Amino acid sequence: MEEQHLKYYSHHLERDVDLLIYGNWGYPILVFPTTLGRYYQAKDMGLIESIRPLVESGKYKVYCVDSIDADSWYAKHLNPQYRVLNHNQYDQFLNNELVPHIRNACNVEKVGVAGCSFGGFHAANFAFRHPEQVAYVISMSGAFDIRSFTDGFYDDTVYFNNPVDFMPNEQGWRFGHMKIVLGTSEWDICLESNVKMSGILNASGIDHWLDIRGWEKHDWPLWNKMFPDYLSRIM
Template identity: 80%
Template sequence: MEEKHIKYYSHHLGRDIDMLVFGNWGYPILLFPTTLGRYYQAKDMGLIESVRGLVESGKYKIYCIDSMDADSWYAKHLNPEARVLNHIQYDKFLDQELVPYIRHECNVDRIGVAGCSFGGFHSANFAFRHPSAVAYLVSMSGAFDVRSFMDGFYDDNVYFSNPVDFMPNEQSWRFNHMKIILGTSEWDICLNSNIKMSDILNTKGIDHWLDIRGWEKHDWPLWNRMFPEYLSKMM
């Protein structure tokens, strides 16, 4: 399985962002790490190995992106307004720099996004904010409400970064093309978050698959089983 390390310079962030890219060709999946995770986390925790066959066969090319959580949602040394503004810059980097680069490199109109835990939030938030750029969303044990990070602060930037707030007011036709998977389990600490997100999508008439597994915990063994199954069924 080909592996390539890239330092992508972002003009919006004013710095390099590290990525690991797996595969020579295939449909692109932008994979976000968990809370405060780094670009090599998915490799270290076995998530990339779980889809080795799909990557080596040329079905998928996976872009493992670095997070900016330490400078945004988890940056307790910053005031809440600065935290969310840093996330907005990260979102602009993704939307206006990285995703167009991936679409061009892979010759596709839309990409897939995926992530586990807080990476599930990042993948869902990006897909729901920018549906014209995303065809496939795979969230595993994601949570979709960031208000707990804001210490009571709330503005338009928080609203548009919080899927449980803005999705009830979205127009459902914008998501008709998207295949959406919300994966969770009976013992998952994010089970209720996924049920709530599913209820919102159902109310809007947005087609999706809420997959609730048996008695498994919010951890890598669960996600390493989910990911290859979801990618196999996705396309």
């Protein structure tokens, strides 16, 4: 399986952002790491190996991006206002720099996004904020209410990064092109969050798949089973 390490300079973040890229061609999937995770986490934890046949056959090209969680949501040394503003810079990097680069490199109009746990939040939040950029969303054991990271601070920047707040007010037709998977399990600590998000999408008439698996915990063995299954089904 072809692997490439890329340092992408972001003008929004004013730093290099590391990525690992798997495959030479195929539909692009942007993968976000879990809490405070790095760009190599998906490789280290077996998520990339779980989809090896799909990558080697040319169905998918996978981009594993670094996070800036330590400078945003998990930056407890910063005022909550600046945590959210830092995340907004990351969102601008994704929306204005990295995703257009991926679209051009792969000659597609839209990309797929995926992630586990906090990466599931990142994937869903980006897709729901920018539906014009995304065709496929795979959130595995994600949670979708970011207010626990803002210590009571709340303004428009929090609102527009909090899917449980802004999605009930969105027009469902904007997401009609999008295939959305919310994966969870009966023992998942984020089960309730996924059921709630599914209810919000249903209320707006947004088609999606809420997949609740049995007797699996919030951990990599579950996600390594889910990811190849979802990629095999959604295309």
